[in-house]
Amino acid sequence: MLVLDLVRLDREGSGRVVGAIPMEDPRWEDSGFVFLGPVAVDLRATIAGSGELVLRGGVKAPIQQECRRCLEPVEAGLDTEIAMVFVPADTHEDGDDGEVRTFDAGAAELELSEPVREEILLSIDPYVVCDPECKGLCPKCGANLNTEVCDCVSSELDPRWDALRSLHRE
Ligand SMILES: [Zn+2]
Numbered sequence: 446m447l448v449l450d451l452v453r454l455d456r457e458g459s460g461r462v463v464g465a466i467p468m469e470d471p472r473w474e475d476s477g478f479v480f481l482g483p484v485a486v487d488l489r490a491t492i493a494g495s496g497e498l499v500l501r502g503g504v505k506a507p508i509q510q511e512c513r514r515c516l517e518p519v520e521a522g523l524d525t526e527i528a529m530v531f532v533p534a535d536t537h538e539d540g541d542d543g544e545v546r547t548f549d550a551g552a553a554e555l556e557l558s559e560p561v562r563e564e565i566l567l568s569i570d571p572y573v574v575c576d577p578e579c580k581g582l583c584p585k586c587g588a589n590l591n592t593e594v595c596d597c598v599s600s601e602l603d604p605r606w607d608a609l610r611s612l613h614r615e
């Protein structure tokens with residue numbers, strides 16, 4: 446659980462949230478990413494002059510994704526900065542902006558697991574490749590062209606190959 450102590454934040458003017466979201470957290474289930482370990486979260490909280498709560502810090506996790514070309518698993522490290530702003534609920538009129546996060550300034554604490562999860566999912570690059578040179582899958586037979594050679598490519602009528610072939614003939 447990631448919880449910010451609002452009473453302490455109010456007293457000290459700043460706060461810190463250090464914790465982790467477990468890898469087996471049901472929140473990750475339909476994310477499309479596989480977490481190989483817990484997500485470490487370290488955020489600093491401050492109250493801006495306008496009363497807004499600002500949270501800023503880093504999140505880190507080992508994740509496994511699919512190469513977008515060959516679909517092989519790729520281990521990628523997530524290590525990024527996130528920032529979130531919460532507007533006091535009593536100063537915010539519902540309906541002006543669905544994107545605005547609010548918090549109850551009179552509450553003792555603020556639960557952060559869900560907003561942090563949203564930020565993490567937004568910050569993961571879905572377009573990873575196993576290698577910049579990855580040849581991907583054959584669009585015809587599905588062979589992984591990094592490890593197999595199929596016959597489809599040579600019979601492909603790609604104009605670029607025609608140009609090369611004619612060069613060879615001359
Ligand atoms: Zn690949």
Ligand SMILES: [Zn+2]
Pocket residue numbers: 583584585586587588595596597598
């Ligand atoms: Zn093929």
